Amino acid sequence: MTMKILVVGGGGREHAIAQALSRNKETELYAVMARQNPGIARLCSHYLLERETRVDSVAAFALKESIDYAIIGPEAPLEAGVVDRLEADGIPCMGPSRAAARLETDKAFCREMMEQHGIAGCPRYRIFREAEDAVRFLETHDGDMAVKPAGLTGGKGVRIMGEHLDRKGAIEYIRSLRSDIVLEERLIGEEFTLQAFTDGVHIVPMPLVQDHKRAYEGDEGPNTGGMGSYSMPDHGLPFVTESDRRRALGIMQSAVAAMGEAGTPYRGILYGQFMNTRDGPMVIEFNARFGDPEAMNVLSLLETDLVDVIERAVEGTLSRGMVRFSAQATVCKYLVPEGYPESPVTGQPVSPGAYDPALLYYANVEEKDGVLFTLSSRTMAFVGVAATLAEAEEIAERAASGVQGRVRHRRDIGSASLLKRRVDHMRELR
Secondary structure (H helix, E strand, C coil): CCEEEEEECCCHHHHHHHHHHHCCCCEEEEEEECCCCHHHHHHCCEEEECCCCCHHHHHHHHHHCCCCEEEECCHHHHHHCHHHHHHHCCCCEECCCCCCCHHHHCHHHHHHHHHHCCCCCCCCEEEECCHHHHHHHHHCCCCCEEEEECCCCCCCCCEEECCCECHHHHHHHHHHCCCCEEEEECCCCEEEEEEEEECCCCEEECCCEEECCEEECCCEEEECCCCEEEECCCCCECCECHHHHHHHHHHHHHHHHHHHHCCCCCCEEEEEEEEEECCEEEEEEEECCCCCCHHHHHHHHECCCHHHHHHHHHHCCCCHHHCCECCCEEEEEEEEECCCCCCCCCCCEEECCCCCCCEEEECCEEEECCEEEECCCCCEEEEEEECCHHHHHHHHHHHHHCCEECEECCCCCCCHHHHHHHHHHHHHHC
């Protein structure tokens, strides 16, 4: 029986989702995306070019095409209530309702929920409704802090004192914000990502991934949406102990349980961004969808039919035993326009070279008459998959280096030297 599945979103993450869904030959793919992603378009029976937050248009398209299930890629349509609307129209979704998505879309809500339910891993924090109240607090308290706008910022709104700015800069940044403000203790350690499928009760973890937000090699420069990421063949990370991993998964299980108890069951993908500190994992944030680029790592390894995972999540019958990932390493490297993120060069032709056996995922790129052109954000990503991290990195690097055009990438992602630095840092802390 043919299954019609709608992918909402048009970036690299959504191309990875569509590619994973396409492995099921009984599936017909459909998409709603703001711009035509050439990779997604080639996999689809039909697609609509429309802003993903225009809920009425998304729902009308889904009904017209008799969609069986929808999976939501980005956070903005979740906040806009696309899941609520589609499910009201009888189309089950792999993605949380607007109320449940507040775990990501409202950082103040997330921290208050964790505190109220006694969930571990919550840093010390304060919420401010007025900028000047936050400034006064900062002026009278020692120690570096993380400054977070409460709402969505595309992964680029958090500023860390002692890393991105000094105290004066933090005060100026706070005064520039037009939302509630969360001030948190600065966490010291190594970041890692744990993503999981959940049906609202059961939670199925995916391989651990480490993303790289900084724009330039050596973790220099401003934050980006993510320049690349890697995972290990044992699905762990060498600076995360098994105890750390279990604790992180327990935190996510507790968050899902708390949302259910509150009457807002959470179904879909839950992404935990953790800082592994001297005392164990602390929650930097939760995201209500796959990470980008982390989706490309885990979905490239997924052996189980993603369509089956979606059906089980909707039915409430997910279990860890039914989801399998290949025991291989992955390295994902994003190509970005020159000048990204501050002043990206747009409208420039870009051409991938021979990249096999790397996997190619298109992101923010435009295709005209068979030629690809850069836009203002990340262009395309290559994923190397191999038995070892070194082999996976070599595959991804060779593919990324073969691209012609005014683009660049971080060559150090997945490198032995960068990984050693992470391991040494964690060893020093502990």
